[in-house]
Amino acid sequence: MIFFGKKKEKKPHKEIDIKKEIKKAEKEESLWIKCSSCQELLYIKEVERNQHICLKCEYHFPISVENRIKLTFDEGSFNELFGSIGPVDFLKFKDTKSYKARLEETQEQVKRPDAVVCGHGKINGIDVLTAIFDFSFMGGSLGSVVGEKITRTLEAGAEKRLPVIIFCASGGARMQEGIMSLMQMSKVSGAIYRLKSTKMPYISVLTDPTLGGVTASMGMLGDIIIAEPKAMIGFAGPRVIKETIKEELPQGFQRAEYLLEHGMIDMIVSRKELKRQLSTLLKLILS
Amino acid sequence: MRYYLDFEKKLEPYERRLNEIKKFYTLDDPRYNKEVQSIKRKIAKIEKEIYGELTNWQRSQLSRHVNRPHTLDYVEHLFTDFIELKGDRKFKDDPAIVAGFASFEEKNIAVVGHQKGKDIREMAYRNFGMSHPEGYRKAVRVMDMANRWGKPIITFVDTPGAFPGIGAEERGQAEAIATSIEFMFTLTVPVITVVIGEGGSGGALAIGVGNAILMLENATYSVISPEGCAAILWRDGSKAPLAAEALKPTAHDLYKLNVIDEVIKEPFGGAHRNWQETFNNLKPVLSRYLKDFAKKNGDELKALRYEKFRKMGVFEEK
Numbered sequence: 001m002i003f004f005g006k007k008k009e010k011k012p013h014k015e016i017d018i019k020k021e022i023k024k025a026e027k028e029e030s031l032w033i034k035c036s037s038c039q040e041l042l043y044i045k046e047v048e049r050n051q052h053i054c055l056k057c058e059y060h061f062p063i064s065v066e067n068r069i070k071l072t073f074d075e076g077s078f079n080e081l082f083g084s085i086g087p088v089d090f091l092k093f094k095d096t097k098s099y100k101a102r103l104e105e106t107q108e109q110v111k112r113p114d115a116v117v118c119g120h121g122k123i124n125g126i127d128v129l130t131a132i133f134d135f136s137f138m139g140g141s142l143g144s145v146v147g148e149k150i151t152r153t154l155e156a157g158a159e160k161r162l163p164v165i166i167f168c169a170s171g172g173a174r175m176q177e178g179i180m181s182l183m184q185m186s187k188v189s190g191a192i193y194r195l196k197s198t199k200m201p202y203i204s205v206l207t208d209p210t211l212g213g214v215t216a217s218m219g220m221l222g223d224i225i226i227a228e229p230k231a232m233i234g235f236a237g238p239r240v241i242k243e244t245i246k247e248e249l250p251q252g253f254q255r256a257e258y259l260l261e262h263g264m265i266d267m268i269v270s271r272k273e274l275k276r277q278l279s280t281l282l283k284l285i286l287s
Numbered sequence: 288m289r290y291y292l293d294f295e296k297k298l299e300p301y302e303r304r305l306n307e308i309k310k311f312y313t314l315d316d317p318r319y320n321k322e323v324q325s326i327k328r329k330i331a332k333i334e335k336e337i338y339g340e341l342t343n344w345q346r347s348q349l350s351r352h353v354n355r356p357h358t359l360d361y362v363e364h365l366f367t368d369f370i371e372l373k374g375d376r377k378f379k380d381d382p383a384i385v386a387g388f389a390s391f392e393e394k395n396i397a398v399v400g401h402q403k404g405k406d407i408r409e410m411a412y413r414n415f416g417m418s419h420p421e422g423y424r425k426a427v428r429v430m431d432m433a434n435r436w437g438k439p440i441i442t443f444v445d446t447p448g449a450f451p452g453i454g455a456e457e458r459g460q461a462e463a464i465a466t467s468i469e470f471m472f473t474l475t476v477p478v479i480t481v482v483i484g485e486g487g488s489g490g491a492l493a494i495g496v497g498n499a500i501l502m503l504e505n506a507t508y509s510v511i512s513p514e515g516c517a518a519i520l521w522r523d524g525s526k527a528p529l530a531a532e533a534l535k536p537t538a539h540d541l542y543k544l545n546v547i548d549e550v551i552k553e554p555f556g557g558a559h560r561n562w563q564e565t566f567n568n569l570k571p572v573l574s575r576y577l578k579d580f581a582k583k584n585g586d587e588l589k590a591l592r593y594e595k596f597r598k599m600g601v602f603e604e605k
Contacts, residue, residue: 084604084605085602085604086602086603086604086605087602087603088601088602088603090544091533091534091535093533093534094533095520095521095529095530095533096520144600144601144602145600145602147599147600148600148602151597173488173510173511174510175510175511175516175519175520175534177510177601178509178510178533178534178535178536178540179508179509179510179534179535179540179541179544179546180544180546180599180600180601181510182488182489182492182508182509182510183492183546183596183599183600184599184600185465185468185492186468186472186492186495186496186596186599187596187597187599187600189465189468189469189472190469190472190496190592190593190596190597191597192469193469193472194593212489213488213489213510215461215465216460216461216462216464216465216468216489217465217468218465219461219465220459220461220462220465220466221465221466221469234456234461235449235451235455235456235460235461235464235489236449236451236452236455236456236460237451240515241451241452241453241456244450244451244452245451245452245453247453249453250453253453253456254456262457262458263459264459264462
């Protein structure tokens, strides 16, 4: 879609040696991790101790579903729901690899049938239903399974009159499911409306990254929208935008802070404060 | 100006010659009768050859054909008394989406649709049918009025997708799309969606939550364009024809997947070959769905719409 974009000469970008060094270090030495926001090279153990938060810039690294559960829900209170739903390669989709093979490989690696874990848990004693995206499963992409599980969670919230919190981390729709992945956006949005009509709150927590169809459905439909510091949140990806408009993107574009400033989200909450903030919010709404 | 896609190019010299004759004489002028007959036979033969078995990629190209009728053409030929309403009351008017009220077979309706352009000037003005957040907000505003005033809503989908730009993101592209999708689930009037050309991703779905979804035979509806998909999964945009096969974005594919309700037949070769025939094919179907939905009350319509989308998705449960 490049028609009338201003042409701008690309400046030759000179790679600084230190970056190469960092890349090298990343490959050879898994003890180190590079912050994707401030590019600082960090000692992994230290980052882990800090709840996967960059020690320099507060960027929140993606965390595993298990970690998220541990951080958010009262100990032992989490019960997984709808765990028996799995994906099907109904389009017989094949790019450089078949979707079926890709699924099997990922399931083996991630030890999960698909990219979301749903469940029931307590946050400081308050009952909630939740869906947590797993970004490590095909980029947390939204396909039939993710859509169905989240819809059931929302419907359960409407039926049992429980609030629903969705922790988003996704690159967007799952292309390998074609039109069906797009339709999950509408299915989930319909279920969100149903939940809201029962006067139960829906809270979305946007973590790095939340993009595409996930933002343009459950991400932005939260009654209350919370983001983690420096999380990349948007509809179109920054690379696509850059290629389309042929311009440099503004500083901090599509980061949580930028969205807060533009009125798109309610607050940015550090992982360390999130549980307390959620329980206070829920208490204010529910009692 | 008639535009020919690469695979249609063979037709060009013959049709140009016919037009020349038409311009100065008439097609039944005895001096040219023989030539006209022979050209017509040739055209028919070529048509059969190039349109006989269209690939998904060719249909993708047809779905974007510049000479296809666009939303305002359907409005002009199917509806009367169209009054366009503009603006989202928040920031600006987005010409990539048109909306308003009109009359269809004596019944008053609301219409919302993406509008691409016919020529380069209109294309630029309409941003090639790629809406900014304001377009969806205008759509919601008009659908809200229609809902309060009890007017059925007809939406025409024809967009490459939402516009990927800085301003669009800043002003909440994702929020605008999500809100429009969610809002359509609240409607208590009948909603009929017709995919007339390109159904591009979230930008299409934003006005696509219908009680019925109809699709023209050569329209496409997909989560991503074949080019975009190829660029991501094959890392090579030129693999678009392969992506078009894999994505299964055509009307017949979607009908098989139960995503759409009905495929509207197009004239042989595509809607751009004969507008009137296209309108004639769509009109009775629209009319039938409107009559059917008129029998249902608001709550039923809302519940049916929910059920329709609720069923979408393919998965297994152990």
